[in-house]
Amino acid sequence: MKFAPGGWRYAILPLLAAPFALIIGVGASAISLAVGVFVLLFFRDPERTPPLSGVVSPADGKVSVLREEGERVRLGVFMNVWNVHVIRAPFAGVVTDVEHSPGAHRPAFSKDSDRNEKVHVRLAAGELTNEDDTPEVTLIAGAFARRIFPYVDAEDRLERGERLGHIAFGSRVDVLFPPDVALDDVAVSIGERVTAGETVVLEHGAGTELETTDGIGE
Known part of the structure; x- marks a missing residue:
């Protein structure tokens, strides 16, 4: 293993x-x-096989956040102690930025967890040119998760389902979609269990910027 x-x-x-x-x-x-x-x-790290199409879940666990933030949609997956804690890229793209944000260590399932320590991994995808619209994956520490370990750096190219980091002992992972993704486009709902790199959370066609990511940089 x-x-x-x-x-x-x-x-x-x-x-x-x-x-x-x-x-x-x-x-x-x-x-x-x-x-x-x-x-x-x-700390187990099993192999995963992404489906042929679609944006996949970045983490194992249960969907705990699904909301609109201005013109964008945020999807959050809460990981309990039994879940695999290796995080995967939900779509292919080139890493534009890896940013660490210090913060608190509240329980990841609470509303206060939005103020917790985070690492933001931003990915250039498809035809996106506006930096403010760049989709991002956010690794969020929890009450017991005190260390976030990103595996990637700026300019790294990631394939869909590829490992991008892990959180030691916890807690939540968010995906912030580009503005053309609507809440109704998301293929999962609050409370649904998902598997990193395998569960489709957004079908191709819903977000045009993410549709062509499998060929980015070629």
Whole structure:
């Protein structure tokens, strides 16, 4: 099984401590081993196969945000402790900017999480030329998620479903669509469970800027 970068760093201490914990008792050793295994499962990084078309979910979890912000639509996916926490590109494009925004560490399912620490990954897609209209993927820290690890830099080219980062122990990932995407175009609804890189959240044809991204830069 493949793991996200840094996963072993978090798991190695409880795994190594498990044999020595036998001095205290079998229960203590079992707990230490279970913690190590749980951490590794948290950082698991399975392969995903994107469908032939459509904008895909950036994260595993449940749709927790679906709203209009001015002329644009925001889709947010909340990840619980059982979900895979490796984030994937919802569409193909060239990274124009990776911006870190410091902030709070509120629970990712709360309204206050909009003020949490974030990393914005902006992707030039299709014919978009206006910087203000650039779609972006936002990785949001939560109450226990204190580290966001982007894998990409400006000018990197990403294919649809390609890994773009992970959040250590949490929490929420948003997609801010370009202005020509309407709320009714989104193919998922609040409370629906989605799978990163596989669940279609926007069909091709709904957003013209995202329609041609699979050939961008060629």
